[in-house]
Amino acid sequence: MRSPFLHMIRSLSLKWKIVIPFLFFAFTGTILLSYIGLSSQQALIRAEEEREIFRYHNLFVQDLRDKEGLVLSLAATIAEDVAVQHLLARRERGELYDLMLNTYVRLRKDFHIEHIHFHVPPGISFLRVHKPEMYGDELGPERKTVIDALKDRQPKSGIEQGKTGYGIRAVVPIFYARELAGSVEVSYSFGAPYLFTLHKRWGMDLSFYSRNAGGEWRIVAQASEGDEPERLEPELANVAMARPLFMVDVWNQNRAILLVPVKDYSDSLIGLLKFSLDRTETKRRLAHSRNVMIASGLVGIGVSFFLTYLVAMFLIRPIEEIVREAQEIAEEKRERHIEPKPGDEIGRLAEALNLMLDSLKEKRTQLEVYARTLEKRVEERTADLLASEEKYRTLVENVPLIVYRILQDGTTEFVNSYLTEILGYSIEEAVGNKTFWLEKIWGCRPAECREVWQKNFEMGDGYRIERDVRDRNGRVLTFIDHAIPKRDGRGNVRWVDGIMMDITELKSFQEMALRAEEIRLLEEISAHMAHAIRNPLSSAGGFARRLQGSLPGNDPNRRLAEIIVKEVARIEDFLKVLFSSIRPFDLSLGEVDVNRMLQNLLARFEGPFRSKEIEVRQSFSPGLPKIQADEERLGEALENILKHASVLATPKQTLTLSTSFAGDRIAVEMTHRSLPLSQDDMDKFFFPHIEERAQWPIIDLSLSRRIIHRHGGKIDVLRQENDGLLMRIEMPVRTGR
Numbered sequence: 001m002r003s004p005f006l007h008m009i010r011s012l013s014l015k016w017k018i019v020i021p022f023l024f025f026a027f028t029g030t031i032l033l034s035y036i037g038l039s040s041q042q043a044l045i046r047a048e049e050e051r052e053i054f055r056y057h058n059l060f061v062q063d064l065r066d067k068e069g070l071v072l073s074l075a076a077t078i079a080e081d082v083a084v085q086h087l088l089a090r091r092e093r094g095e096l097y098d099l100m101l102n103t104y105v106r107l108r109k110d111f112h113i114e115h116i117h118f119h120v121p122p123g124i125s126f127l128r129v130h131k132p133e134m135y136g137d138e139l140g141p142e143r144k145t146v147i148d149a150l151k152d153r154q155p156k157s158g159i160e161q162g163k164t165g166y167g168i169r170a171v172v173p174i175f176y177a178r179e180l181a182g183s184v185e186v187s188y189s190f191g192a193p194y195l196f197t198l199h200k201r202w203g204m205d206l207s208f209y210s211r212n213a214g215g216e217w218r219i220v221a222q223a224s225e226g227d228e229p230e231r232l233e234p235e236l237a238n239v240a241m242a243r244p245l246f247m248v249d250v251w252n253q254n255r256a257i258l259l260v261p262v263k264d265y266s267d268s269l270i271g272l273l274k275f276s277l278d279r280t281e282t283k284r285r286l287a288h289s290r291n292v293m294i295a296s297g298l299v300g301i302g303v304s305f306f307l308t309y310l311v312a313m314f315l316i317r318p319i320e321e322i323v324r325e326a327q328e329i330a331e332e333k334r335e336r337h338i339e340p341k342p343g344d345e346i347g348r349l350a351e352a353l354n355l356m357l358d359s360l361k362e363k364r365t366q367l368e369v370y371a372r373t374l375e376k377r378v379e380e381r382t383a384d385l386l387a388s389e390e391k392y393r394t395l396v397e398n399v400p401l402i403v404y405r406i407l408q409d410g411t412t413e414f415v416n417s418y419l420t421e422i423l424g425y426s427i428e429e430a431v432g433n434k435t436f437w438l439e440k441i442w443g444c445r446p447a448e449c450r451e452v453w454q455k456n457f458e459m460g461d462g463y464r465i466e467r468d469v470r471d472r473n474g475r476v477l478t479f480i481d482h483a484i485p486k487r488d489g490r491g492n493v494r495w496v497d498g499i500m501m502d503i504t505e506l507k508s509f510q511e512m513a514l515r516a517e518e519i520r521l522l523e524e525i526s527a528h529m530a531h532a533i534r535n536p537l538s539s540a541g542g543f544a545r546r547l548q549g550s551l552p553g554n555d556p557n558r559r560l561a562e563i564i565v566k567e568v569a570r571i572e573d574f575l576k577v578l579f580s581s582i583r584p585f586d587l588s589l590g591e592v593d594v595n596r597m598l599q600n601l602l603a604r605f606e607g608p609f610r611s612k613e614i615e616v617r618q619s620f621s622p623g624l625p626k627i628q629a630d631e632e633r634l635g636e637a638l639e640n641i642l643k644h645a646s647v648l649a650t651p652k653q654t655l656t657l658s659t660s661f662a663g664d665r666i667a668v669e670m671t672h673r674s675l676p677l678s679q680d681d682m683d684k685f686f687f688p689h690i691e692e693r694a695q696w697p698i699i700d701l702s703l704s705r706r707i708i709h710r711h712g713g714k715i716d717v718l719r720q721e722n723d724g725l726l727m728r729i730e731m732p733v734r735t736g737r
Contacts, residue, residue: 054258146171598657665732
């Protein structure tokens with residue numbers, strides 16, 4: 001039985017059928033958009049507040065690290081003072097206090113240092129510069145930084161509690177005559193003054209809570225504009241002890257809160273630090289946005305209703321008129337055509353009614369014409385398809401891409417002739433071998449290619465990957481392989497169509513560009529540092545030489561001045577190596593015979609090798625092609641390498657030098673036994689350095705590597721068994737830049 005309500009809705013005027021849905025959609029859309037807008041704004045503001053408060057947390061962690069580094073540096077500086085070492089070793093408390101008092105006052109004024117404390121083994125207070133009357137007490141296990149520093153003889157730092165509260169402390173052992181004399185501690189207060197410093201800097205309220213003997217979390221230090229709760233809820237504290245806890249109620253709370261655990265030097269929890277961010281402005285912005293959206297929505301709904309009603313009335317009037325005229329035609333009360341209407345849908349409806357009877361005969365005639373012309377068009381289309389297929393085959397055969405089709409059983413159904421041109425394999429080899437694509441192109445056996453096979457023929461996903469393929473001669477080429485599975489009517493994969501584009505040269509250019517950019521950046525950094533060091537070093541060297549000349553020969557300080565002059569000279573030699581390594585140069589390319597160049601260099605180094613009784617064995621490839629290179633620069637690079645080999649090689653051993661050619665690159669290999677080298681020595685093998693006891697104290701290996709890289713080559717050094725060293729240089733035959 002039909003519902004009366006549904007019947008009433010269907011009986012409504014078309015005008016109300018248009019107005020009511022549009023009004024409903026306008027109201028629903030406005031509410032939905034307002035809700036989405038407010039929700040999105042709330043989420044964005046919450047995320048923004050969370051990022052902001054965590055940024056302050058990161059700043060706090062960084063400030064702690066900076067303070068720890070500061071006190072560690074100050075403690076190390078005090079520990080290196082010879083006078084401090086002497087007085088502490090002799091246990092001269094009064095003289096040590098007089099020596100350190102001005103230092104403590106200056107550090108307290110400039111860096112807000114709270115304590116300078118000296119200790120003696122096994123952990124006894126010797127002198128508190130900030131409280132000289134307190135000394136001689138034994139520092140217990142709670143002062144783990146002092147105990148560890150004296151035990152391990154290494155600097156220790158971190159947050160630790162002392163007699164005056166928590167502090168950021170650094171303890172550095174003090175040695176006198178290579179014996180442990182004691183240690184010095186420099187600390188920065190970790191309490192209300194420190195929090196107030198951060199509060200003034202950031203405008204953020206900070207509170208530090210610590211757990212008392214009763215297990216309650218109570219505030220021990222704060223820096224805030226308002227009052228903070230004295231106690232911390234146990235549930236919040238339990239969560240914050242494990243990880244930082246961020247809390248914010250977008251509508252009810254006036255502050256966003258972040259609770260983070262604070263641990264001491266022993267990695268023990270000492271308290272919770274609360275960051276509090278004012279949200280008053282945020283709530284005001286949210287309320288304003290909500291009110292604006294509500295007002296805009298109400299205005300929009302009213303305007304939508306009015307405009308929809310006008311549009312409905314405008315549409316209904318011509319419809320009612322044409323319905324009345326159509327009813328007259330149906331009742332055969334109207335013989336003349338309907339009067340022409342405007343060129344909209346109503347006008348086209350009127351024209352359709354006028355043409356409906358007249359067009360029946362015309363349509364029947366047109367159907368006969370369509371039947372005759374359809375067959376002709378099908379024949380023409382078939383001919384066009386055949387011609388298009390022939391054009392496609394011609395295009396596939398001439399395009400510089402490998403175009404292929406692989407069936408599910410591994411058979412290569414089709415591959416164009418570019419396969420032979422680029423890889424050297426014939427089409428017959430590819431088509432006649434079901435494992436050709438797996439072994440030659442994918443480079444794996446069927447069992448190893450199960451994942452690729454499943455992705456293509458079982459899942460039908462296809463792929464687009466970068467692939468390395470060896471041609472018939474063993475040369476490695478890089479391709480972009482794009483495979484597209486084709487399905488039948490039942491959704492099963494019948495074959496895989498794909499194309500492979502050769503990007504070998506592009507990859508080579510990318511690597512060369514990246515290498516050149518890295519070298520350029522390192523050159524700029526090195527040049528800046530070298531210039532920054534050279535000027536003060538020259539001044540220091542000049543003053544040291546003047547000091548040396550002004551001291552008599554029997555003055556004990558003259559020996560110290562000579563050491564300074566010698567060390568400054570060493571640094572100046574190192575800067576010469578560095579400037580030589582980073583100086584810009586251009587290449588003048590020409591044909592270079594590498595074998596001849598190596599033979600000439602070996603003839604020049606015959607004397608140094610003979611003096612160390614080193615036997616040189618040559619194994620030069622007779623068919624080595626000439627390369628495009630700058631003969632002068634390349635000779636300089638190889639000369640530096642042979643110089644370094646003559647220094648590093650052990651006496652009465654064999655040095656082997658060989659050349660070879662493979663693909664489009666030549667290789668030079670040099671092997672010999674060397675002095676024992678650590679992994680750090682290998683990592684810094686090509687760094688600028690000075691060989692003091694060698695015939696050539698300045699050997700620029702870094703310049704040699706730059707020259708080889710500028711030629712498009714590469715150089716590697718490998719450590720072998722029994723302190724063996726292998727250096728391999730590869731150079732392109734034709735590429736140079």
